[in-house]
Each structure stands twice: as C-alpha cells, then as structure tokens.
Amino acid sequence: xxxxxxxxxxxxxxxxxxxxxxxxxxxxxxxxxxxxxxxxxxxxxxxxxxxxxxxxxxxxxxxxxxxxxxxxxxxxxxxxxxxxxxxxxxxxxxxxxxxxxxxxxxxxxxxxxxxxxxxxxxxxxxxxxxxxxxxxxxxxxxxxxxxxxxxxxxxxxxxxxxxxxxxxxxxxxxxxxxxxxxxxxxxxxxxx
Amino acid sequence: xxxxxxxxxxxxxxxxxxxxxxxxxxxxxxxxxxxxxxxxxxxxxxxxxxxxxxxxxxxxxxxxxxxxxxxxxxxxxxxxxxxxxxxxxxxxxxxxxxxxxxxxxxxxxxxxxxxxxxxxxxxxxxxxxxxxxxxxxxxxxxxxxxxxxxxxxxxxxxxxxxxxxxxxxxxxxxxxxxxxxxxxxxxxxxxx
Numbered sequence: 001x002x003x004x005x006x007x008x009x010x011x012x013x014x015x016x017x018x019x020x021x022x023x024x025x026x027x028x029x030x031x032x033x034x035x036x037x038x039x040x041x042x043x044x045x046x047x048x049x050x051x052x053x054x055x056x057x058x059x060x061x062x063x064x065x066x067x068x069x070x071x072x073x074x075x076x077x078x079x080x081x082x083x084x085x086x087x088x089x090x091x092x093x094x095x096x097x098x099x100x101x102x103x104x105x106x107x108x109x110x111x112x113x114x115x116x117x118x119x120x121x122x123x124x125x126x127x128x129x130x131x132x133x134x135x136x137x138x139x140x141x142x143x144x145x146x147x148x149x150x151x152x153x154x155x156x157x158x159x160x161x162x163x164x165x166x167x168x169x170x171x172x173x174x175x176x177x178x179x180x181x182x183x184x185x186x187x188x189x190x191x192x
Numbered sequence: 193x194x195x196x197x198x199x200x201x202x203x204x205x206x207x208x209x210x211x212x213x214x215x216x217x218x219x220x221x222x223x224x225x226x227x228x229x230x231x232x233x234x235x236x237x238x239x240x241x242x243x244x245x246x247x248x249x250x251x252x253x254x255x256x257x258x259x260x261x262x263x264x265x266x267x268x269x270x271x272x273x274x275x276x277x278x279x280x281x282x283x284x285x286x287x288x289x290x291x292x293x294x295x296x297x298x299x300x301x302x303x304x305x306x307x308x309x310x311x312x313x314x315x316x317x318x319x320x321x322x323x324x325x326x327x328x329x330x331x332x333x334x335x336x337x338x339x340x341x342x343x344x345x346x347x348x349x350x351x352x353x354x355x356x357x358x359x360x361x362x363x364x365x366x367x368x369x370x371x372x373x374x375x376x377x378x379x380x381x382x383x384x
Contacts, residue, residue, distance in 0.1 A: 024366075030243045031363035031371050032224010049383075051222045054246035056258050056340050064256060064342065066248050093377060100383045144336060148248050150256065152340070171223035171363070171373070174216075176381035179223050181363070182374025185285060189368035191241075191292045 020133070020158040025061040026192075028087055028133050028160070029053065031181065033169035034096055036086040036131065037067070038117070039076035040124040045117055046104035047128065048073045049096050051172040053085075058192065061155040062140060069149050072104040077151065081139040082123035085153070086131035090168045090180050095130075097176065122157045132167040133160040212325070212350040217253040218384075220279055220325050220352070221245065223373065225361035226288055228278040228323065229259070230309070231268035232316040237309055238296035239320065240265045241288050243364040245277075250384065253347040254332060261341050264296040269343065273331040274315035277345070278323035282360045282372050287322075289368065314349045324359040325352040 020028075029035075038047045053065035063085065067074045077083055088096055095113040102109065110117055117126035120136045127134040136159075141152035161167075170178040212220075221227075230239045245257035255277065259266045269275055280288055287305040294301065302309055309318035312328045319326040328351075333344035353359075362370040 027366040030224070031365055032222070052247045054256060054258065055244045056342060062340070064246060064340075066246065090377065093379060097379045097381045097383070101381060141339075147333075148254070148256075148344070150248060168374075170377070173223055173376065174219040174384060176379045176383070178377050178379070180374045180377060182360075182372045184365065185282065185362070185370050185372060187285060187289045187368045187370070189289045189293060191289070191368070192366060 017159045018162050020160040022061055023059045025155050025158050026055045026058055029055050032171050033087050034172050036088055038084045038125045039073050040080050041076050044108050045126050046072050047099050047109045049100035063153045065151055066149050082125050083137050084120055084125045084127055085135040086128040087133040088131045090170050093170055209351045210354050212352040214253055215251045217347050217350050218247045218250055221247050224363050225279050226364050228280055228320055230276045230317045231265050232272050233268050236300050237318050238264050239291050239301045241292035255345045257343055258341050274317050275329050276312055276317045276319055277327040278320040279325040280323045282362050285362055
C-alpha cells in the first residue's frame with residue numbers, strides 16, 4: 001500500500017487486536033450488525049455505514065453487500081478493489097449515524113467523527129481502531145454490480161478484540177432506530 | 193395455488209396479522225434475524241432456517257439469500273419459484289434449530305415442530321402462523337444460483353403481527369448460539 005492513502009500516520013496493528021481464523025468470520029456477520037466499510041482513496045480514506053450485507057461462503061469467507069452506485073465508496077471500491085468491513089458496537093452509534101448522513105466527497109469522516117485509521121496487513125484500506133472487529137477484503141465478483149450495486153467480497157484477513165466476548169453490536173431498524181444486541185441463548189444444534 | 197400443497201387445511205389469514213406496506217419490509221430484515229423459509233411441494237410444504245440474507249432494494253423489496261444446492265428447499269424453489277420468508281421470535285428458537293438440523297426429505301417439519309401452515313395470498317408456499325412476520329416472495333433473479341447458491345427474491349406481499357412492537361428476534365452466532373434482540377436506541381438520522 002502507499003503511505004499516502006491514510007490521512008494520518010497509521011499505527012501498526014495494536015496488541016489489543018488478535019487475528020481471527022477465517023473460518024469464524026461468519027459468526028460476526030450472520031447476526032446482522034451495522035458495519036463501517038472503509039476504502040482507501042487518492043486524497044484520504046473514506047468510510048460508510050452499511051446494513052445490506054450477507055455471508056455467502058464459510059471459507060474462504062465471501063460477503064455479499066449492496067453499495068449505492070452514487071456513493072464515494074462505490075467508486076473507490078471499483079478502483080482499488082479492496083476495503084475493510086469494521087464492526088462497531090453501540091459505543092460508536094453516534095459516529096455510525098454520522099457516517100451514514102454525510103458524503104466523504106465533502107467531509108473527512110475519520111476526522112469529523114474521531115475515528116482512528118490503522119494500517120491493515122493485506123489491503124490498502126484502513127482498519128478503524130475503535131471497532132470490535134475488522135475484516136480485510138478484496139473484491140471477488142462484480143457481476144451483479146451494474147444491475148443491483150451488489151459486490152461480492154472475499155475476506156483475506158480478520159481481526160477481533162479478544163477483550164469483548166459479547167460485543168453490543170447495533171442492528172439497523174430504519175429511521176434512526178437501532179436494536180442493540182441482547183442476551184445470548186444456547187441450544188443444542190448440529191448446525192455450523 | 194393448488195389446495196394439495198398444504199399438509200393440513202390452511203386457514204385464511206387471521207385477523208391478528210395485518211398487511212405491512214412493502215416500503216417497510218427492510219425494517220424487518222436489516223437487523224439480521226434468523227428466518228424460516230417455506231416452500232410448497234408436491235407432497236407437503238417444507239421449511240428451512242436461514243441467516244444468510246440481505247436486503248437489495250427498498251421497493252419493490254428485493255432480498256438476496258443463499259440456499260444450499262443440496263437442500264430440499266433449493267430444488268422446490270427452483271421448481272415453484274415462490275416462497276415465504278417468515279420471521280420467528282425467541283419463543284420459536286427450539287423449532288428454528290430443529291428445522292435447521294433435519295431435512296424435509298425425511299420429515300414433515302411442520303408436524304414435527306408444531307408449526308401451523310396458513311394459506312398465503314399471492315404465492316403457493318404457506319405462511320407460518322406462529323411467526324411475527326411473513327413475506328410472500330417470488331424468485332426474481334437466478335443468475336448467481338449456479339456459482340453461489342444465491343437467489344434474489346421479490347417480496348410481493350408482507351404481513352406483520354401488530355401486537356408485538358418490539359419482536360424478540362433471534363440472530364445466529366454459530367454453534368447453537370443466538371443473540372436475542374435487545375433494547376432499541378434512537379438517534380437523529382437522515383437515513384431511511
């Protein structure tokens with residue numbers, strides 16, 4: 001990656017973050033959290049909020065997601081073909097809504113919302129330091145981008161904060177309402 | 193629809209269920225609940241548990257979802273090109289896990305798990321009476337079925353139980369663990 005893609009000098013991946021086996025990525029995304037998608041850009045990195053995503057394969061993990069063709073993220077992603085899916089918790093709810101309400105064409109969202117870009121290991125887009133998990137991705141398939149703005153991403157490296165066993169992820173319900181992850185129930189299951 | 197597709201005589205849509213405007217469907221699926229997908233069949237209807245789904249368009253609502261090519265649901269859906277996405281709450285968690293652990297080729301899952309099939313209004317597949325919401329769907333695009341088992345469905349009619357304002361939906365975290373929908377936080381947002 002080029003050093004110029006980050007607005008501020010990126011730190012190395014901090015020790016508070018551990019590598020997550022790629023086979024476990026589905027356990028982060030299946031419950032449907034709002035995520036923050038980061039992309040590198042010629043001037044500065046960008047970030048957008050996203051709820052329209054789904055797992056498509058366990059390993060290597062594939063994630064399908066809808067990214068509006070009008071967004072800056074879409075044009076940066078088509079160019080660089082790399083991004084990071086960051087999973088925030090409720091502590092970042094205000095920033096998530098902020099990222100969803102302005103365009104990176106006008107605003108440096110990292111600065112505006114106090115988010116810290118951290119250098120990723122495999123892609124040019126930055127991790128967001130404040131997020132619970134970070135999934136470094138490469139674009140794997142663009143065959144449905146023209147018809148549906150639907151990108152298929154392959155997760156090539158995953159990070160998670162081991163300190164938070166039950167992250168209070170947020171789940172968009174529309175019109176500024178977010179459901180916060182509640183209790184966990186466990187049932188005997190042969191499912192993965 | 194043919195009367196023979198239902199194992200037991202279907203009731204009409206009950207008064208406890210109201211029609212939901214199609215423009216509001218995204219508010220049910222964006223938070224990432226496990227859903228039960230029902231299909232009609234030559235002998236009896238089938239039902240499977242599904243977490244790999246995403247909204248793809250607001251209106252008409254499009255839903256993308258991954259359905260294993262090995263499943264009975266996949267072959268029934270390719271044949272009938274109609275299904276219902278049913279949204280259960282935690283009260284049905286045991287049945288959801290049950291539906292995910294056996295094949296409809298061997299078992300009548302409606303009978304086995306005490307689920308009640310109710311006639312839909314626009315498609316041959318049944319609604320599940322016990323679920324919080326029911327989305328009648330037609331297959332809209334199969335171009336990624338061969339490569340990824342990925343179907344794009346169009347929701348043509350939506351039902352919801354008005355009695356439950358905050359349904360305690362369940363969100364799969366793998367290995368029999370489900371996060372139950374918690375509190376709702378509201379923030380000022382210009383997002384839909």
